[in-house]
Amino acid sequence: MIQISDLSKVYPDGTQALNGVTLQVRQGEQLVLLGHNGCGKSTLMKCLTGLEKPSSGKILLDQHDIHQLRGHKLRKVRQGVGCVFQQMNLVLDVSVLQNVLYGAMAKHGFWRVLNLTASRTLREQALWALEQVGLAELAARRTDMLSGGQQQRVAIARMLMQQAKIVFADEPVASLDPKAGREVMELLQRIVVEHGMTLICVLHQLDLAMQYGHRLVGMKKGKIVFDDTPDNLPAETFQELYHA
Numbered sequence: 001m002i003q004i005s006d007l008s009k010v011y012p013d014g015t016q017a018l019n020g021v022t023l024q025v026r027q028g029e030q031l032v033l034l035g036h037n038g039c040g041k042s043t044l045m046k047c048l049t050g051l052e053k054p055s056s057g058k059i060l061l062d063q064h065d066i067h068q069l070r071g072h073k074l075r076k077v078r079q080g081v082g083c084v085f086q087q088m089n090l091v092l093d094v095s096v097l098q099n100v101l102y103g104a105m106a107k108h109g110f111w112r113v114l115n116l117t118a119s120r121t122l123r124e125q126a127l128w129a130l131e132q133v134g135l136a137e138l139a140a141r142r143t144d145m146l147s148g149g150q151q152q153r154v155a156i157a158r159m160l161m162q163q164a165k166i167v168f169a170d171e172p173v174a175s176l177d178p179k180a181g182r183e184v185m186e187l188l189q190r191i192v193v194e195h196g197m198t199l200i201c202v203l204h205q206l207d208l209a210m211q212y213g214h215r216l217v218g219m220k221k222g223k224i225v226f227d228d229t230p231d232n233l234p235a236e237t238f239q240e241l242y243h244a
């Protein structure tokens, strides 16, 4: 369960990016965040992943306040959180297998997840994760030799390796062509459903949002302006949301 209570964020230059966001996301829910450029979606994702500190309010991930935790306890909570971001957060000059092995770093430490020193079990797990995303045959390839869609698949394999319970995806298909984007969303949804993960995903494509979100949350000027299932949202609501 993710509980966000009255979250606000004011950047040092005075920009108010979030203004009293309150949201509860149940285990296994797939939520899509929508909204015009600059409405605060990425800031919310950064607060959720701990990259930005909120100015006020609280975020509980499975009852743990991530902005209060330190050291071992923080690492333990982070271990259960997978990220698939637009800037893919992969290490590009190492192998695909190595990137997937990094998914086990929070649990096993840096030295034990290096390809040369990792246990056979860990390497088998990483290969299994790559099989799940259809990339096992590219395990030894340098990551920067993969296409954008393949790199996103590696990020999904890494999150499987991590045994993530919660997945934050910030515009995971933004840099992909429509076909590759749809394939990545299809894969992400299948993995999330199969493993009972909770997903919060920022999307700009309304068709993808309608197809892959069980729940759509719209933001405007740092606030939530709707929160409903795709079936319950009239087309005008979307138009209003994206009206400049």
Ligand SMILES: Nc1ncnc2c1ncn2[C@@H]1O[C@H](COP(=O)(O)OP(=O)(O)OP(=O)(O)O)[C@@H](O)[C@H]1O
Residues within 6 Å of the ligand: 011, 012, 013, 015, 016, 017, 035, 036, 037, 038, 039, 040, 041, 042, 043, 044
């Ligand atoms: N580091 C920062 N310092 C100051 N202002 C920032 C910073 N990061 C974001 N902002 C501002 O905060 C507001 C929200 O930005 P944010 O990136 O969260 O929006 P967004 O909805 O993700 O937009 P997009 O869809 O374009 O990615 C914007 O006005 C943006 O200019």
